Amino acid sequence: MFIIQKRIGKFSAAHRIQGHPKCSFLHGHDFHVSIEIEYTEYLPSSGLVLDFALFAPLKDALLRYDHRTLLDFNDPLFLELHDSSVRTSLVQFAYPPTTECIAQRLFAEFKGLLWQRISRTVRLKSVTVLEGDGDGATFRE
Numbered sequence: 613m614f615i616i617q618k619r620i621g622k623f624s625a626a627h628r629i630q631g632h633p634k635c636s637f638l639h640g641h642d643f644h645v646s647i648e649i650e651y652t653e654y655l656p657s658s659g660l661v662l663d664f665a666l667f668a669p670l671k672d673a674l675l676r677y678d679h680r681t682l683l684d685f686n687d688p689l690f691l692e693l694h695d696s697s698v699r700t701s702l703v704q705f706a707y708p709p710t711t712e713c714i715a716q717r718l719f720a721e722f723k724g725l726l727w728q729r730i731s732r733t734v735r736l737k738s739v740t741v742l743e744g745d746g747d748g749a750t751f752r753e
């Protein structure tokens with residue numbers, strides 16, 4: 613078995629976590645995103661499990677989060693901004709936009725993007741999201 617690692621990229625975004633003593637204030641991070649791919653067969657004669665160019669759509673997907681404000685739609689700030697002229701910068705979450713939740717959301721998005729592009733022997737194993745200082749979370753199915 614091989615585990616292939618790929619740093620997909622980063623995006624800069626604002627968020628806040630309601631109820632948290634410090635993180636409930638709107639603030640921003642550079643969110644660094646990487647993935648692991650699991651390959652369960654013998655190494656092909658090419659010596660490559662897959663071409664890293666395969667991951668270009670994942671990098672493009674991060675643009676939907678770049679320079680945006682990530683908020684739980686239950687957050688009163690979400691409603692206030694949604695009705696204002698800055699609403700196009702909002703990304704709605706159904707839960708607090710922690711690194712855990714961002715990793716889980718990106719896992720689902722990336723899995724969908726990769727579904728038709730990779731074989732049965734290759735699967736998305738994990739998505740890791742780190743805030744600028746290196747704290748973060750990994751989601752695995």
Ligand SMILES: [Zn+2]
Nearest residue numbers: 627635639641
């Ligand atoms: Zn934060």
